[in-house]
Amino acid sequence: MTSPRYAVEASGARRRFADGGVDDLTLTVQPGELFALLGPSGSGKTTSLRLIAGFERPDAGSLRLWDDVVADAAHFVPPERRGVGMVFQDYALFPHMSVAENVAYGLPHAAGRRTRVAEALDLVGLTGFEDRSVHDLSGGEQQRVALARALAPGPRLLLLDEPFSNLDAALRSRMRAEVREIMKRAGTTAILVTHDQEEALSVADRIAFMWRGRVEQIGPPDEVYTHPATLHVATSIGDANILRLPVANGLVHTVFGSFEAPSGTAECVLVLRPEDIQVLPGGVAGQVIGREYFGHDQVLRVHLVDGTELRVRVGAHERLGAAGPIVLGLRRNPAIFATED
Amino acid sequence: MAVLMRARPAPMPPATLWVPALAASAFCLIPSVYLAIRAAEDPADAVATLTAPATLVLLARSMLFAAVVTLVAALIALPLAWLTTRTDLPGRRLIAFLAPMPLAVPSYVGALVAISAFSPRGLLQQALAPFGVEAIPSIYGFGGAAAVLALVTYPYLLLTLRPAIEALDPRLEELSRTFGYGRWTTFRRVIFPHLRPALASGGLLVMLYALSDFGTPSLMRFDSFTRVIYLRYQSSFERGEAAALALVLAVLALTIVALEVASRGNARYDSAHGQRWRPATVALGAWKWAALAFVAVVLGLALVLPAAVLLYWLARSADTAGVAAGLTEAFRGSVLGASLAALAATAVALPIALLSVRHPRWLLTRPIEVLAYTGYALPGLVIALALVFVSIHFGSLYQSLAILVAAYVLLYLPQAIGAARVRLLQVRPSMEEAARGLGRHPIAVLRTITLPLAGRGILAGSALVFLSTMKELPVTLLLSPIGFRTLATRVWGAASESFFAQAALPALLLIALSAIPVMVSNAGRNRD
CATH class of the missing domain: 2.40.50.140 (Nucleic acid-binding proteins)
Structure with missing residues (x-):
């Protein structure tokens, strides 16, 4: 078995809306990499993430996950068959379920289900929270549950849509570091969408800067910061x-x-x-x-x-x-x- | 994000949604098509009927009637809503619980009670006779009918006004007071504009109810549209005229709906986002006696009087043979009809509500929704006439249980859709997407996430349909299978022949049964 070249390979993926969307998403993400999509609101980063997750079908172009075509003119693999975990900005916890039920939702009914829920909760530091109602959790705890729920089925790829934006400043920087560590420990490939340059610079291995539906530059944080490829990148990232x-x-x-x-x-x-x-x-x-x-x-x-x-x-x-x-x-x-x- | 969602061009919704929704729409088209066919059958005759002076008088009288009922209902509902939400009125929890209860009193039972109590030879006159009172003012006609209807319909306004008052930001009032405006100016300039959308939507319900109600005007001998149409229909050679008049009534009802929708266009509904402000409680002081007197009069007339009069008749008739005869059958008929209607309406409503919430921008979603609201605008009598026409012309459906239930569904589908829709709107799309991302098929997502989360709204919608069907009269009268009896038809039969004693027991049963769904939907509302 040869190891896949890329975890994500998008070429010319397009999804247009009346007032936004993506014109050309072309990028590759390495296995095990923590990749950030950075850009102002309306630049197409969330649409890009939704294309990768399968919540949107591209109008043109193609998308491969782990070398398998998941979307092009002829094929479309729905989100439930992509093996992709997702953490939403609003966490989207199921309010009618306990913490454990939320985390178990994506797991098959089988022996070892409880163990895997316990493992996932342990990974995010919420052991003992199984029977809590999600209404009783703080913002940071809700986010960890969302993360545990996404990680429990062992996704090949984790997608995070502005996951820290609902947290206050102190908690945000702590959760960033923590999430990065959890990702690295679990060996998960992850794509993070953010409009917060500090977040992208500090968390990601590589950054793609998006502007008006296109990727303007891809590179490691220090390279994007010190050698901006375009005026937008230069003026959008950092003080100038x-x-x-x-x-x-x-x-x-x-x-x-x-x-x-x-x-x-x-x-x-x-x-x-x-x-x-x-x-x-x-x-x-x-x-x-x-x-x-x-x-x-x-x-x-x-x-x-x-x-x-x-x-x-x-x-x-x-x-x-x-x-x-x-x-x-x-x-x-x-x-x-x-x-x- | 929200902006993006709205901007997305509409993809085709799944067939599991649009196929049943379109089928329901085709069905909802029947009354409109019927009206068009009847009007086109003999255009000259239709025009003659429509332009006859008698028709215009009828039209003017009905509009005035609907307006008066709505105004009186608003004058009852607005103080009640405010007193129970924003003041220190003694016993306001109990009052808040009791105030919507007149919903459980069918309008014709209200009329029956009013006649029995206040008619020229009624209970009041009998009680006053020893004091030399020979006659009291007549209860029959415009005034009596309007008073009865206002007393049974004000809960529609109360239930839309209460959440609107609760959602009012008290800081706005406080701000207005700091500018030196008094309570009255503050109410007029700050509070009233915020309540206008609620007043308009609740007032619309009352107005349509007044326009389409059949039982009360008939019992109170007030020549409303519905009464005239029913009388023409019964003398079978005037059925064409009945259809023409039904057309006028339908146009009038649709005009009112259109006006309300247009007025809604400018109103902004501020969502209850973020912080909720604890409403300031107004201390009533000595005014509380006036307030309590007001509440006592309203609840006395709307709840205590019906209960007392019906119990009086029941006691008088307890020894009369045959009072309970056939009651079990009528009870079973009512429960069967209302249950089937609630189930069917909910089943038909779900795909439409899901389309409206999840695929609002699909080409056909709006038309499907508008058609589903047919029953909202068209009076029950018109819908019944349409289905009589269809069932006679196509197959052997006439006077079958299926066509009766179908008519109920047409009539009360909007209630089921509305209640389910409100709840579905609160299920964020990201929850469904999260579930799909976790490997679940869309159908499984619907079953495990969407429906459980919207469950309370769906239940409240079913309860409303059950309630409305229990009380429904004209459709039941015209479409019931032979031998099919309900509590409503039994009350009607006894009342229209002035056998009040025989109407008492089924009427009490009807009110008791109807009170359950009122409490169910009320409890759901209060917990939100």
Whole structure:
């Protein structure tokens, strides 16, 4: 038996709605990988997940799970025969069933059913919750039940649709780390849909950034963050200074120096991360006009000599007031994109 | 997410839903087709009937009657709803429990009681005779019929108003008061606009009831549309005229429904999302005596009087032979008819409710829903005439139990759909999808998730259909198989010949039986 090449392989999958949907879902997910679909609302990420789960049938293109075709022009495997687990944003726990009944729902009536329910509850740290009513659970507990229910049948692929968005901030970051650990321990391949860049960056092995129904970039979190492939990716993930500047002789001139511009464009966009600018003696002079202090660091609003306004992230140790002179330089060259339209 | 759901182009729903739903729609078309055929049969005659001055007078009188009944019912229901939900009225839990109970009193029993108590030779006059009172004002006609109907129909308004008042955000009232507006201005400008959708939908039910009720106007000798149609129909050479008048009545009822739907278009229904605000309780102070007096008059007339009068007649007739004769048979007939109607209506309603909730954007969902609401707008008498026509012309269905039950289903399908739909709307699609994702076939998902979760709504719908069928009169009179007796027909038979003593026992039984579904659906509502 050869091991499958991909857990998920989507090529050109399309599902259009009047006001959204997916135009072209093309991506591959490796077995055992924790993959995130990131994008603003309406970018098609939830539709993509529903295509993979089988709740939507693609208008065009094809979809394979573990090398088997599950959807194309001729075939369509319904969700109940895909072996895919799903955790919904609202958890979708069955309110007329106990915790154990919820978890057992996807298991066949057979010996060992109770053991598997116990195992699944143990995995999410809810041993002893079997007979509880789902109404009596906290948000975090409900989410763990949803996770246990999805994992109990031993799905080959787990799909999570904004699973953390209904939790408060503290619980959210704890559950993220916990879910990642559970996934890794269970060896499950998982796809996470989120609009929260911090969540995608911190949890996923790889990220696909979606924009208006298309995948704009796929890669590991650090690569997507530091080397955005498109302007959307650059401006959507992380804080950024955006500078629109004219191109002259293939070069774009800034106070920090001249950079090579993309060819065939009269104007281009520079994306400068606040942390890519630093205090540099002998650099460009400016005036601090505002400060947001975060404890671990601070972001300064700086007015440069040429009139440009920049956000600059500096360490908390830099003793700077909310106003006063400053000199700046770059740590890293800016990402430069041709302007659209 | 919700936005996306609405935007999805409609895929074909599964055949297990659309096949039965379409079949039901074809069936619901029968009364409309019948009316069209009858009107087209002899157009000149139909036009003559429709334009006769007598018809126009009848039309105006019926509209005024329906409007007066609705207004009086609202004047009873609005204070009752407010007093039982938002004030410290003593005994308000008991009052809240009793207030919808007149639903269990069929309108013709109400009329019978009113006649027996207040007619020129009735109980009141007899009691007053020793004091030299020779005559009391006549109870017959417009006023009496309107009063009786208002007293048995106000619960429809009460039941739609109560949740609306409970859902009112008390902060709105408080806010209005901080602007310096008094209680009355606050009510007029803040509360009333919020209650308007509930008033409109409950008022619609009352108005249609008043327009289509047959028993009360007949007993109270008020020439309503239904009474005139029934009399024409019985003199068999005037059946064409009966059909033409039925057509006018149907158009009038449909116009009222259309007006209500149009008025709903602008209203926004704020869902009970998120936090629920504990309503502030208004201390009545000395006003509580006035409030209690009001409640006592309403419940006294609507509940205590019927019970007392019927028990009085029962006591008077206890020694009369033949009072109980055939009662078991009538009881069995009522329960059989109502049970079959409840079962059949629920079975027909489920696929339509599922289509409406899960496939709202499919091409045919709206038309199917509209057709299913035929019975809502068409008076029972019209539906009965249509089915008489069909059953005589096609096969040997005339006066069979099947056609009777079919008529009940047509008439009360909207109640079954409405109740099931409300519950189904609360079953989130993600639950069904989660179940499918866990490897269950759609049919298994329906059985293990959807139906159990919507169970209470489905049960409440069945209870409503059972209740309405128990009380139903004109369809039962026209379509019952020979020898098929129900409590309703027995009460009617005795009452129309003024044998009140013989009507008392079946009427009491009917009220007692009807009280059960009222309590069932009321309990379901209260737990929400």
